[in-house]
Amino acid sequence: MIIEILTTFFGICFAVFYWQRRQKMKIFKKMSIPGPEPNFLFGNLLCFWKKSLHSAYQDWAKEYGKTFGYFEGPSPVLVTSDVDLLHEVLVKNFKKFHSRKVWPVQVDPDNDEDVHMFFARGERWRRLRSIANPAFSTVKMRQMSPLINQQINNLIDVIAMKNEQSEEFNMYELLQRLTLDTIAKCGFGLDANSVEQPNDEYLENCRGVINDTTKRPILFMLGFLFPALHSLWINIYYLLGKIKFNPVIWLEKRIEAVINERKQQQRAPNKSVLMDLFLQSEWDPQKTEEEVLDENKDVVDIIAKKRFLSTEELRSQCLLFLLSGYETTSTAMAYLVYEMAANPDMQQKLQQEIDQHFQTNTLEPGYDTVMKMEYLDMVWCETLRKYPLASTVVARQCTESTEVGGILIPEGMIIQANIWDVHYSSTFWGEETQKFDPERFREESKRSRHPMAWIPFGGGPRTCVGLRLAQLEGKMTIVRVFKEFTLSLGSLSQGPLEVVEGATIFPRNGVHVKAFRR
Numbered sequence: 001m002i003i004e005i006l007t008t009f010f011g012i013c014f015a016v017f018y019w020q021r022r023q024k025m026k027i028f029k030k031m032s033i034p035g036p037e038p039n040f041l042f043g044n045l046l047c048f049w050k051k052s053l054h055s056a057y058q059d060w061a062k063e064y065g066k067t068f069g070y071f072e073g074p075s076p077v078l079v080t081s082d083v084d085l086l087h088e089v090l091v092k093n094f095k096k097f098h099s100r101k102v103w104p105v106q107v108d109p110d111n112d113e114d115v116h117m118f119f120a121r122g123e124r125w126r127r128l129r130s131i132a133n134p135a136f137s138t139v140k141m142r143q144m145s146p147l148i149n150q151q152i153n154n155l156i157d158v159i160a161m162k163n164e165q166s167e168e169f170n171m172y173e174l175l176q177r178l179t180l181d182t183i184a185k186c187g188f189g190l191d192a193n194s195v196e197q198p199n200d201e202y203l204e205n206c207r208g209v210i211n212d213t214t215k216r217p218i219l220f221m222l223g224f225l226f227p228a229l230h231s232l233w234i235n236i237y238y239l240l241g242k243i244k245f246n247p248v249i250w251l252e253k254r255i256e257a258v259i260n261e262r263k264q265q266q267r268a269p270n271k272s273v274l275m276d277l278f279l280q281s282e283w284d285p286q287k288t289e290e291e292v293l294d295e296n297k298d299v300v301d302i303i304a305k306k307r308f309l310s311t312e313e314l315r316s317q318c319l320l321f322l323l324s325g326y327e328t329t330s331t332a333m334a335y336l337v338y339e340m341a342a343n344p345d346m347q348q349k350l351q352q353e354i355d356q357h358f359q360t361n362t363l364e365p366g367y368d369t370v371m372k373m374e375y376l377d378m379v380w381c382e383t384l385r386k387y388p389l390a391s392t393v394v395a396r397q398c399t400e401s402t403e404v405g406g407i408l409i410p411e412g413m414i415i416q417a418n419i420w421d422v423h424y425s426s427t428f429w430g431e432e433t434q435k436f437d438p439e440r441f442r443e444e445s446k447r448s449r450h451p452m453a454w455i456p457f458g459g460g461p462r463t464c465v466g467l468r469l470a471q472l473e474g475k476m477t478i479v480r481v482f483k484e485f486t487l488s489l490g491s492l493s494q495g496p497l498e499v500v501e502g503a504t505i506f507p508r509n510g511v512h513v514k515a516f517r518r
């Protein structure tokens, strides 16, 4: 009898659950948006078991057109490579699309304390972003140039050594070390030298964070399948971190120690160090909101509030900059190096431009000179067109139902930009989109192109805040490496470059090269 009652009870629960899911999954049909048929439990998530997001999106775009819908568990995601629709969502209607996609195992963007700019939304995002923006101004970039040059010196020394020993080496690995040292110096005033120290703890743990999602696939899958149980998944995540080593928690603690050390030193803030800018904005945790506002009577309340970060936000913001400063720029440079080594004629052209701007070997390229170099810019832009390595993060959640491009988007729906499809579209880039061709970025062709045709850094008010730093560091490094060396592909990087998707899309086996002194 009890067994029959239990069976009936669970049967009814399952039927209700099944019916509700199926109802939710009718949404794209009601909107007349095509897409792959979802499974009632997984949605279309099982497709990503074998394929990365960006390649599945490209395949689906071929089958269903520029705009289609799929499901992550029960959550609908509208994917689009329609540049007008993207412009509406990212730029024109930003007010209703200011939120990013909320991942199943991440902090609550509105209620948790330790939220950084990437996850924040609404007013909180506005405040965090307005504090971070000045750190990436042109003036700051000029101030950071000498610090970046110091870090590149170490890289050049290592390449010179490899050259003397006629050794093939993984340039991607070295570039990761360089970008970590640079963000450590420019971001936190730390003298790291992971370029010359193979087992650097920061590097190991940053790599650990980037690979974190792939280490807990079951937890992340559960999070996608049952998003309503968000707080359960996040608690399990932290619990696992206590039982088993978690690099995120390790880095958070180290950052906290660095913050405390810097506070105790009580020295004048260094204008070129990001953390000092944040420290000046820290809300003294001992003070109440009224006291802070009282001390800032000269400014209107809301503006006074806008100037401050909580201690938890400060720590999270620093961790965000450490990770984003390290991973993305090194990957972009690795692709650029690969293309230059694979295309010696273009490498030679780049070297000619470098030689025109820098006559001697003892060069210290700064912001103003590298920004003037036209061919370097064309090579940089074409690299990011061919390899939009952070494309999967360009997504927005609709916070208020609205019509865009003739489609009524309901509140809560995710709009995902299909950047690979845009960057490989023959409409903007001609027929040979697989070919690496910097000439696409000659000034005159740039002018006539749609503003959303090239968006490796995303678009609208939430576009990448570190764009200028990435560009400066990337270009300065390339100038110095190719001024001194000619690179050719090593035996381990012959053949087409295989890419793999993690936090970014990166070369699976690195970029192996041989260096020859010029």
Ligand code: HEM
Binding pocket: 117, 118, 119, 129, 183, 320, 321, 324, 325, 326, 328, 329, 332, 389, 390, 391, 393, 394, 395, 456, 457, 458, 459, 460, 461, 462, 463, 464, 465, 466, 467, 469, 470
């Ligand atoms: C080549 C290098 C880089 C690429 C390709 C890249 C790409 C991106 C992309 C696609 C986004 C999402 C934009 C959107 O949703 O519209 C983003 C956001 C962001 N990036 Fe970068 N990035 C790079 C370097 C950096 C660096 C060096 C930093 C900091 C030191 C940084 C910090 C951030 C932050 C904080 C955000 C979040 C902005 C917000 O939500 O307001 N990025 N980046």
